[in-house]
Amino acid sequence: MSHTNTKYYYPYISPYDPCNPIVKKSYPTPPQLYLGFQPPNLPQFETAKEALYSGTLWPILYDKYKKHD
Incomplete structure (x- = not known):
């Protein structure tokens, strides 16, 4: 199953x-x-330093939470 960590939506734009x-x-x-x-x-x-810096013990659960569009 493919996924992305960023979701997009298109809000209503009033005239x-x-x-x-x-x-x-x-x-x-x-x-x-x-x-x-x-x-x-x-x-x-x-x-342990890497885990503490990342906030999780498992790399699969680490996300940098970059600035999104």
Whole structure:
């Protein structure tokens, strides 16, 4: 199953809105939404420092939460 961590939607644009419209908006979704359950023997970060920096023990659950469009 393919997925992306960014979802997009197209808001209603009123003809009477005085501001420039934002045609396409986006929002991030966390990676754990697509995991379902924790499989056995899931790879872990190599060092405790990496895990603490990332906020999780498993790289599959780490997302940089970049700025989205």
